[in-house]
Each structure stands twice: as structure tokens, then as C-alpha cells.
Amino acid sequence: MTAEPTSARALTFFDEVVANTPGGDSRLELCLQCGTCGGSCPSGADMEHTPREIFAMIDAGMKDEVLRSNAPWYCVSCYYCMTRCPQEIHITDIMYTLKRMAIREGLYKKSSASDAPGFSETFISFVENNGRSFELGLAAVHHLRYHPINAVKMATGMGLEMILKGRMAIVPTKIKGIKQLQSILNKAKELGGAA
Amino acid sequence: MKYGYYPGCSLERNAYSYHQSTLAVAKPLGLEFVEVEDWNCCGATEYFAIDAIPAYALVGRNLALAAQQKGDDKQLVAPCSACFLNLKKTDHYMDESPELAEKVNTALAAGELHYEPGSVEARHLLDVIVSDVGYDAVAEKVTKPLYNLKVASYYGCMIVRPRALETFDDAECPTSMDHLMEVLGAEAVDFSMKAHCCGGHMTQISEPTAFDLIRSILKNAVDNGADTIVTLCPMCQLNLDAYQSAVNKHFGTDYNIPILYFTQLMGLAFGIPAEELGIGKELVDARSALTKIGTEAPPKPKKKRPSKKALPMPSLLEEA
Amino acid sequence: MTKKEKVGVYVCHCGTNIAGIVDVEDVSTWVGENNENVEVSRDYKFMCSSLGQELIEKDIKEKGLTRVVVAACSPHMHEKTFRGACQRGGLNPFLFEMANIREHNSWATNDKVAATQKAKALVNAAVERTVQQTSLEPIPVEINANTLIVGGGIAGITAALELANGGDHVYLVEREPSIGGHMAQLDKTFPTLDCSACILTPKMVDVGQHPNITLLSYSEVEVVDGYVGNFSVTVRKKARYVIEEDCTGCGICEEKCPQKVVDDAFEANLGYRKVVYRPFPQAVPNYPVIDAENCTYFKNGKCKVCEMFCPTDAIDFKQEDELLKIEVGNIILATGYDVFDARRIKRYGYGRLPNVFTSMEFERMVNAAGPTAGDIVLRDGVNVPKSVAIIHCVGSRDKNFNEYCSNVCCMYSLKFAHLVHERIPAADVYNFYIDMRASGKEYEAFYHRLLEEGTHFIRGKVAEVTNAANLPEEEGKLIVQTENTLIGKQIRVPVDMVILSAGIESRHDANEVAHLFGMGCGYNGFFIERHPKLDPIATMTEGIFIAGACQGPKDIPSSVAQGAAAASRVSSLIKQGTVMMEPIRAHINEDHCSGCRICNNLCPYNAIEYHEDKKVSEVITALCQGCGTCVAACPSAAISGAHFTNEQLLSQIDGILWDVKSELKMEPA
Numbered sequence A: 001m002t003a004e005p006t007s008a009r010a011l012t013f014f015d016e017v018v019a020n021t022p023g024g025d026s027r028l029e030l031c032l033q034c035g036t037c038g039g040s041c042p043s044g045a046d047m048e049h050t051p052r053e054i055f056a057m058i059d060a061g062m063k064d065e066v067l068r069s070n071a072p073w074y075c076v077s078c079y080y081c082m083t084r085c086p087q088e089i090h091i092t093d094i095m096y097t098l099k100r101m102a103i104r105e106g107l108y109k110k111s112s113a114s115d116a117p118g119f120s121e122t123f124i125s126f127v128e129n130n131g132r133s134f135e136l137g138l139a140a141v142h143h144l145r146y147h148p149i150n151a152v153k154m155a156t157g158m159g160l161e162m163i164l165k166g167r168m169a170i171v172p173t174k175i176k177g178i179k180q181l182q183s184i185l186n187k188a189k190e191l192g193g194a195a
Numbered sequence B: 001m002k003y004g005y006y007p008g009c010s011l012e013r014n015a016y017s018y019h020q021s022t023l024a025v026a027k028p029l030g031l032e033f034v035e036v037e038d039w040n041c042c043g044a045t046e047y048f049a050i051d052a053i054p055a056y057a058l059v060g061r062n063l064a065l066a067a068q069q070k071g072d073d074k075q076l077v078a079p080c081s082a083c084f085l086n087l088k089k090t091d092h093y094m095d096e097s098p099e100l101a102e103k104v105n106t107a108l109a110a111g112e113l114h115y116e117p118g119s120v121e122a123r124h125l126l127d128v129i130v131s132d133v134g135y136d137a138v139a140e141k142v143t144k145p146l147y148n149l150k151v152a153s154y155y156g157c158m159i160v161r162p163r164a165l166e167t168f169d170d171a172e173c174p175t176s177m178d179h180l181m182e183v184l185g186a187e188a189v190d191f192s193m194k195a196h197c198c199g200g201h202m203t204q205i206s207e208p209t210a211f212d213l214i215r216s217i218l219k220n221a222v223d224n225g226a227d228t229i230v231t232l233c234p235m236c237q238l239n240l241d242a243y244q245s246a247v248n249k250h251f252g253t254d255y256n257i258p259i260l261y262f263t264q265l266m267g268l269a270f271g272i273p274a275e276e277l278g279i280g281k282e283l284v285d286a287r288s289a290l291t292k293i294g295t296e297a298p299p300k301p302k303k304k305r306p307s308k309k310a311l312p313m314p315s316l317l318e319e320a
Numbered sequence C: 001m002t003k004k005e006k007v008g009v010y011v012c013h014c015g016t017n018i019a020g021i022v023d024v025e026d027v028s029t030w031v032g033e034n035n036e037n038v039e040v041s042r043d044y045k046f047m048c049s050s051l052g053q054e055l056i057e058k059d060i061k062e063k064g065l066t067r068v069v070v071a072a073c074s075p076h077m078h079e080k081t082f083r084g085a086c087q088r089g090g091l092n093p094f095l096f097e098m099a100n101i102r103e104h105n106s107w108a109t110n111d112k113v114a115a116t117q118k119a120k121a122l123v124n125a126a127v128e129r130t131v132q133q134t135s136l137e138p139i140p141v142e143i144n145a146n147t148l149i150v151g152g153g154i155a156g157i158t159a160a161l162e163l164a165n166g167g168d169h170v171y172l173v174e175r176e177p178s179i180g181g182h183m184a185q186l187d188k189t190f191p192t193l194d195c196s197a198c199i200l201t202p203k204m205v206d207v208g209q210h211p212n213i214t215l216l217s218y219s220e221v222e223v224v225d226g227y228v229g230n231f232s233v234t235v236r237k238k239a240r241y242v243i244e245e246d247c248t249g250c251g252i253c254e255e256k257c258p259q260k261v262v263d264d265a266f267e268a269n270l271g272y273r274k275v276v277y278r279p280f281p282q283a284v285p286n287y288p289v290i291d292a293e294n295c296t297y298f299k300n301g302k303c304k305v306c307e308m309f310c311p312t313d314a315i316d317f318k319q320e321d322e323l324l325k326i327e328v329g330n331i332i333l334a335t336g337y338d339v340f341d342a343r344r345i346k347r348y349g350y351g352r353l354p355n356v357f358t359s360m361e362f363e364r365m366v367n368a369a370g371p372t373a374g375d376i377v378l379r380d381g382v383n384v385p386k387s388v389a390i391i392h393c394v395g396s397r398d399k400n401f402n403e404y405c406s407n408v409c410c411m412y413s414l415k416f417a418h419l420v421h422e423r424i425p426a427a428d429v430y431n432f433y434i435d436m437r438a439s440g441k442e443y444e445a446f447y448h449r450l451l452e453e454g455t456h457f458i459r460g461k462v463a464e465v466t467n468a469a470n471l472p473e474e475e476g477k478l479i480v481q482t483e484n485t486l487i488g489k490q491i492r493v494p495v496d497m498v499i500l501s502a503g504i505e506s507r508h509d510a511n512e513v514a515h516l517f518g519m520g521c522g523y524n525g526f527f528i529e530r531h532p533k534l535d536p537i538a539t540m541t542e543g544i545f546i547a548g549a550c551q552g553p554k555d556i557p558s559s560v561a562q563g564a565a566a567a568s569r570v571s572s573l574i575k576q577g578t579v580m581m582e583p584i585r586a587h588i589n590e591d592h593c594s595g596c597r598i599c600n601n602l603c604p605y606n607a608i609e610y611h612e613d614k615k616v617s618e619v620i621t622a623l624c625q626g627c628g629t630c631v632a633a634c635p636s637a638a639i640s641g642a643h644f645t646n647e648q649l650l651s652q653i654d655g656i657l658w659d660v661k662s663e664l665k666m667e668p669a
Helices: A013-019 A036-040 A051-059 A063-068 A080-084 A091-105 A116-130 A135-146 A148-156 A158-164 A178-191 B016-026 B052-069 B081-096 B098-109 B125-133 B135-141 B176-183 B207-223 B234-242 B244-251 B262-269 C024-034 C050-063 C075-089 C102-106 C112-132 C154-165 C181-185 C196-209 C252-256 C296-300 C305-309 C359-366 C409-423 C443-453 C510-516 C556-576 C598-602 C629-633 C646-656
Strands: B002-005 B032-035 B075-078 B121-124 B150-153 B228-231 B259-261 C007-012 C038-044 C067-072 C096-100 C139-142 C147-150 C170-173 C213-216 C219-227 C230-237 C260-263 C271-274 C322-328 C330-333 C337-339 C356-358 C387-394 C428-433 C456-459 C464-466 C478-484 C489-495 C497-502 C504-506 C544-546 C578-581 C586-588 C608-611 C616-619 C639-641
Touching: A013 A051, A013 A091, A036 A051, A036 A080, A036 C478, A051 A063, A051 A091, A063 A091, A080 A091, A091 A116, A091 B052, A116 A135, A116 A178, A135 A158, A158 B234, A178 B052, A178 B098, B016 B032, B016 B259, B016 B262, B052 B081, B052 B098, B075 B081, B075 B125, B081 B098, B081 B121, B081 B234, B121 B125, B125 B135, B125 B176, B125 B262, B135 B176, B150 B176, B176 B262, B207 B228, B207 B234, B207 B244, B228 B234, B228 B262, B234 B244, B234 B259, B259 B262, C007 C024, C007 C050, C007 C112, C024 C038, C024 C112, C038 C050, C050 C067, C050 C075, C067 C075, C067 C112, C075 C096, C096 C102, C096 C112, C102 C112, C112 C646, C147 C154, C147 C322, C154 C170, C154 C181, C154 C196, C154 C213, C154 C556, C170 C219, C170 C230, C181 C196, C181 C359, C196 C213, C219 C510, C230 C330, C252 C305, C330 C556, C356 C359, C359 C409, C359 C497, C387 C409, C387 C478, C387 C489, C409 C428, C409 C443, C409 C497, C428 C478, C428 C489, C456 C478, C478 C497, C544 C556, C556 C578, C586 C616, C598 C608, C598 C629, C629 C639
Parallel strands: B002 B032, B002 B075, B075 B121, B150 B228, B228 B259, C007 C038, C007 C067, C067 C096, C147 C170, C147 C330, C170 C213, C330 C544, C356 C497, C387 C428, C387 C497, C428 C456
Antiparallel strands: C139 C578, C219 C230, C230 C322, C260 C271, C337 C504, C464 C478, C478 C489, C586 C639, C608 C616
16 A cells, blocks of 8 residues: 555645635646747737746746746737747736735835836725716826826826816716625625635 | 626826717717726826736726626726736736746735636627627617718727737737728728727827827728718727827818717717717817717618629628 | 356456455455355466466366356457356356456546445346356357458558459449549658658559459448348449540540539649549549539539530430449448648638648648649748748647647658748748657657657647737748747747648548448547457457558558558458357247237348248347347337346346346346
């Protein structure tokens, strides 16, 4: 008879990424390192690590380096990588997972894309308060916080034009069921986890 | 044909002309859109980056509301690609993962809602028009064909991907909108960048990255002789239109190509006045491009006879 | 209950293959204690070893066993082994039964308790079945010495010549107008760079002239009846509209024919051919065919130029397909492969971007007898490329298309790079690969040669090929976008020409062909061999063998080796003269037969005869294949299948359900 394995393998960073991806079916373990994702990515040229490289780093347990990389924040959710991946890996979903983990671990602050989570956070704060997104508020808050010069450019240039064309609301719209939505979101936050 | 209708935040304001033109062409096509009451934002590409379960619950509320108000029909139309993808993806993932479905429904229960995966089918507006209405029915409504207008059909990313969601057109080389433009009398130009990314939110995170992408799309359309680029997503329209002057400044280029919604061109071809379609709201003025529309069909371009030495060109899969 | 038998049960450990999951000792003890028919039960490390077999022989002799059960692997592996042991011990081999507790059990689970439980049920079932089994004698069958070979590529040609040279007759059926297969299209062959036609055409000529080979080109197999030793095959010889006896192969018809079409077969779309044509000048046979679909006469009823000019009146527009019946003892399938259709990968632009070529187009382009007379040029037929990108793994190693490696593309891509270097010394050549696979004899050396020749090797699966230029140096070029995975950077390489190294696929009609010959076909369409390691040549159907790429992607040396191996297997059977067939046959009990004749028409082998005088049907044992169709169909239960009687099968089921049997009531139908 063969010997029983003495204990279960310790959980790795790789396991953590997989467990935090919806449905638990990221297929990340199938990566062939072919580079289709890195070649297809619209912002691939500006990423510090291509998605393929990120996957090799995840497998190597390089948690800090992965969560500090600008790569997840440069993902535009275009799904090219996921459509083309020869191993059908859920790459876009994994990128979302890495963003969440980077925020949770506070590591994004050390990344060159350190203001990217701020954009997402500002966006959702409007959604959480009103139920709808609010472009003017988003642009104003985000740029004042991170790019004051841009904020000035916005206010005088394209932003102004948008307002004049009636394409930007001055005040946000609030849905009727905002209380209901907030209860739902608060409950969801309590549940936590990926899925 | 009756559908649930989910306009999404952009169509309220920055893409109001898309909303306007959608409703304007829906009428003659016999499409009845019933707006989901008190819908909320879909979270775009931002909420998933922060917290997964609330992001799914946010979309879940819309699906639950749509399911509640639907009659016999379970179709929910979204004109915005990001909204469409989020609705479809949430439904699909809830269906695939009972664990996710349970969490989303526990959250929804806090708002006295429930959503059974599969009870609503999210559809993109373009899909409904080409698949349900059909090209022939569209052709019947054309009173002012868009003769001479050269159009680059720009699909962007989220309408045709990812493949796991079984989209209605090819993920790499979609053609449905090109055919639609031809039905309207316009000429669909070759456009390699038609399914590439417009940069999404990168304008806010890294302008050079976004500008590179925007420029390559504008350049490819102009190189191929397009008078206008038609889009089917507010984010694509915004990036290509509102950032065009910034891109010109950044690269020292002088692109001046108007970005319209496909529904606006449909409306024009149906004889609906431009102002009822929100034309004029675009930052890159479309008027000069639209003056190219002629009253007579252009002569069929003669097929160039290849030289004697030329090797035969393989046929495309669709032609075979 | 029937009389008590003395059953010997042997539970095999198979090293740890079975014993690692199944408690073999427990199974053996349990069956010995709980089944009254078991005389002796043992567990043993390797039952298939000579010591294991001797154990059985000894027990038969010493303990007077009347039945034997071995619980081990699949009967496909060792049924024959243990039947032999029984025979040597003096027991009829058909009183033996095997319980599969490996493939069906220990290999399928990690749950030891459940696996042991299942093993007990399977062993008990086998014991119950053997008690009902009866002695049977194998049936000798004579082998017809003629062989049918389907497919005239290099594998089929090799097999045909081997058998014919040995003195046996071969019918070689080829679907296309000429034999030669894909190899005839190729220019050079890797890694030695032999001219493909130079080494192939002598063999084609041999086939065409061999007295022992009947070549049926432009023909397809339609019906296959019979069994090993005695197959009866119907072949459709498609109308060529050329009288073979009168045609001298002078080629005047082809020269005078006014109608030209793109040749999507031999020239892989790159060139044109006439409507009356031979695929290539060295075609065997040398008679042309008329492509009726494109022929002006067939379409409009006018033209007949070929008929007018033919010096021997060999054109016959009224010719019709012929059905030929041939009798053979064995069949070799060498039906080859299809090339992956590169148009399916839209992002590589084939069919949309003129200067994207497929590998087969490039083979024809570099071939001196091809459409450009060997010149490497762009689609305009004039300009010479200064830079060429060769993209590996097109349609291979990709779950969206074919998951497997196509085996030959790395090597032919290296060959392409070499040919570009040779003919356009100033050109830059880029090979985009995922992994370089050069595992054949002298293949690695060829890879090194290309490194020396200065090919740029970029590790990265190409993301897309586009004509959308971003930079001035990209204008008017094809841009290959990929990640250079060795430096971790996205790159864009502008080139003049792109070659897509398309993979190998099973034939589009492989499933139908497998069905026609009564054999298996894997999910990706390649024919299933009897055993992936030890018998990649035979199939599960006796008398049917496979050779070449129809079994899986393969290069020329492997196809030739398998073709010769298949011939040798057939030769061996022919030399034996007779084979012993399993005596598994149907038998009709005349007393129970109502003469309804339902079975008569159902029998796929026409093996049932109706006796008008007695109003009963009878099975002709020599023709019956033991398929069991009639047994199942008989409304009076008058037909039984030897070794598969109702009693045997129901006892087996009873044995499996030993723990719940008392609650169920099962009676023979």
C-alpha cells in the first residue's frame, strides 16, 4: 500500500488568486506561457509586466511584485486576451481579482498606477450614494485629487464643451430606491469573498 | 416586438443622443421598449475592481427589477456595451456558480428582491436590430439612403467578447453593423481596427496609453477613406469624439472625423430630422461629413482586373 | 440454482495500480467466504507474470477447478493471456471470465472504501457468470490473400508496394485523380532537404506499373461487408469522362481546354488549372479527368474542344460512375489528413490581407513546378518580399481550434525559413513560435543550422496580423503583433509577407469513414489504434489496420514506417492462412421460432436464412459475427448468443447486485 500524504499542501499565493476569482474556475493553472495575452493587450506596451509574466510571477509566489505592478490597473476589460487565450483562461476576471487583492493588501499605493484605484473608488462612491454614476463629479473629484492641472484643462477645454453641449449634468441623478440599493450593497459587502 | 429597456447612466446625459435616436428608430421598426423602473448603474468596469460581491449585487438588482416587470418576454435590451456585458456576464456567472448566485441573492434579499439566473436575457441593441428586426425590414424603412457616405463601423470590445458568452457576431471580425450600413445605402469601408479597444477608462489613468489607442483607431478609419465612424457604445463615442482634439494636440495630427451612433445614421436614412436624433451634440461636428450624402446611388465600383501575373486571392470563409 | 461449480478466483495487485486503491486481500477473502461456488481465492502481485499464470494452471490440475475468474485489468490487455493459462491447465478457455478492477475501478477513483466495495461486486458478478458459461471451440476462418488499401499518399503507397512485392495482390483506392497525397505537393523535405517529388515519383511509378497492384484512382469505397479474412467491398469509380483504355496521356486536351479555374486542391489556391486536367505532370495514373462542375459543356451543352482535339477519341461525356465489387482479406486505411483552414483564425487575416499566405500555398510557391516557378513573390506576382514572418501553431495547441500539437509545423517552418534565406539572401526572416519542437532524427541539427543562417526566432504566439499602421515604418506593411515572451515586451514587427504554418487535422469525413469500416474515431477525428503504445497499427476491428496521418499528425518517415508496419501485419495474417475466430455466434432454437422473419432483415451480415418448408429461420454460423442484433430483436426469445446468453448476463447482474438482490426480482426474459 502507498503511504498517505502527511498533510495538505500549504495554501500559496496562486491558490489565493484562484480562490478569489468568481466561480473558482479561473483555469489559471493551464497557462502555457505563450504570450497571446501580452501580445493582444491594448495597453500591453505600457504595462510593467505583461499578463503572461504576471501569471508566471503568481506561480512563483511573487505576491508583492504582482500586487504592486501597474498591469492589473492598465487592464481595460476589452476581453481580447480572454477571447484569444488558447487555454481559455479567464484572464480579465483574474485582472479584476488582482485589483481587489492589491487594494485589500494596500500594495497598489506602491505601484506606478497608484491613483487608478482612486478613480474606481470615486466612481463607485457616486454610485453608492445616488444609484447612478455622475460623470462631472467623477471627473472633478478624480482630477482635483490626482491631476489638478488636468482639472483646469477639463474645466476650460473639453469638459466645458461637454457641459455647453448639454452632455454633462451639473447635479447627479438619484434613484428612488437608493435606500434599498444601499441595503443590498451593505449586505453584499458583509458577505465578502469572490464567490 | 416588446422588450425591457436598460439605458444605463451614459444615455441619460453624455450619450443622450444615443437614447434619443434609439427611441426614434425603434418606433418605425415596431420595437417597443419598456424602461426598467428605477434601474441603477451597472458598475461599468470599476465596481469589479473594488469588491466582487457588491459588484454582482449591483447588477443583480437591475436583473431582478427587469425580471419583475417583464411580461412574457425575458429579453432586456441595453444600447451600452458595458451595461450589456455586465448584465449578461452576471446572469451567466450566477448560472454557472450556485455559490455566487446564493451570495447575490442573500444581498438582494436585504432589498426584498430575488433573481433567478436565466430569467432575463440581456441583448445588445445592435443584436436586436440585425437579428430580430432583420436587414430586410430595416431596408423597407429607408427613405433617404445614405448614398456616397463612407462609414467605418466601429464595434469596440464588449459587444462581441468574451466568446464564452456566445455573442451574436464574430469576436475578431464582426460584420453585422457593416451590413446594416450598406442596407442604409452607405459604403462600409475596410477597417482593421473595428474591434479594438477605444481605451476605456485609460483616459483617466494614463492618457498616453489611451491616446495611442484612440489615434490608431482614428488613423485607420481616415486611412481607409471614412467620412465618419459609427459606434454602438457611449464609452467608444466619448473617447473617439471628446478626446479627438486632445489626441491631435498630443501627436500633432489633425483628425477631424465625426463619431456618430449607428442609430443616428439609421434615423437619417429613415428620413427622421437630424435634431430629433441628437445630431449636433457631438464635439467633432458631423455636418460637413453628412453633406456628402448624395441623392443618387454611386455607380458600382468596377472590380479591378488583377494583372496576369497576380496570384489568385483566397476567398473568405463567409464566401466559401 | 444450477449445480455447484469449482471456481478459482485470482485478484491481481498489478503492483500498486490496483492494490494502491483496492484492498485486494479483503476482496479475495470476501469472495471465498461469501460465494459458495468459489473453491479457491487468492491475491497475487502480478497475475500476468509466468508465476501468476502457473498458479492458475496448478490449481486447475490439483484442485480440479471447473471455472476461473481473474480480477485484474481490461480484457483487452490480458484475456488472451489467461485463456492460454486455462487451456494449458486443461480447462476450456471459454470457462474463464475477467473482472476489470483497474480501468473500471482503481484508476477511476481515489476512494478506497468505495473501490473495494465495487471490486467485490465485480468479482462476484464474474463468478456468477462463469457458473453459467459453457465450453466453446474457436472457429477457423480462411484469409483471402488480397488486400484493400484506402488512400494513395506515402503511407498507402508504401504499404501497397510492400505487400505487392511480397507477391500478394493489392487494390489501392484513391479519392483524387492521382496518387501521391500531400507529399506530392511539397517542395523540399526536412531536415535533409531532399526534393519531395524526386523521392516520391519513382514509388508512384512503381505502383502504377506493378502487376500485383490494381490502382483505382478517382474512386471511393461505398460499402464494406464481412469480417477479417473475408471482406466484400463496393468501390465507386467516379466518371472521369475519359476512356482509360484509349487515353495515351498526351495532354492535348488539357492544353486546348479554354476554361481555367483556381486549383484549390493540388495548388492549394495559389494557381489555376484547366477543367480537363491532371493534378500535376507526374500524376499516376496519367489520364486526365474532366471537372464536370466547371466544364462549359456540362454547364451549357457547348464546347467539346477536348473531344475535338483528342487524337484517340478517348473523351466520353456520357461516361457514368461504375460500382466495382472486390473481395479482400484485410484492409489498410491510410486516408491521411486535411490542412487546417487558416481562414478560421480571423485575426491572422488570411483571405482578407493579400500577402498572408498559408503553408501549403508557400510549398507550391517555392516548388519549381509550381505557379511561380519557384520564385518567392507577393500576391501581386511581381514584388519580392524583403521580410517574411512565419507564424507557428496556426490552429494547433489552441483549445479554440485544435488542442494538440500538429507535430510537423515547427520543422517545416524551419524549412521555409531556410528556403527564404536561400532564395532571397537579403531578406529578414522571423519565426514566431511557442515552443520549438525538433525531436526527430537530425531535426535539432537542422534547427541549429537555421540559427546559423540568421533567422530571427521570437518566442511568442502571435496575437494578430494587421495592416493598420501606427508608425511611418509600418505603412504599407503587414504588422505582426506579439509578445516577445523572452523579454516580456509587446512588439510589432512590420513585414512584407506572412506565412501561416497551418496544422494537421483529421479528414473532414473521418467520422463517416470510421463508421463505414466499423471502427473507432477519437474526438478529434483521428482513428483509434488498438493500443497507443503496443499496437498503433491495428484497430479494434480484426483485419482493419491504419497507417499514416489518419491515426494522428505525422511526418513522412513515421508515415512510411507505419505503412510498412501495416503491410507486415497483413502479410503475417496472409501467411497464417487461417485465423481462429471467437465462437461467439447466434443460434436459433427451432422449437421457439415463430417464423416471423423479423431477424432476417435486421442481420447486418445477411447471415440468417428462412426455411420455407419448416417455417423457421436459421443462422448460418460461417457468416454470423455475433453482434447480437437478432438476439435482442427476437420477440419469442428463440435466439441466443453463445457466451452472451440471457442466463449468463442475468447471473452477472445478480452477482453485482448481491447486496440488494433479495429486494429485486429478475427473471430471464
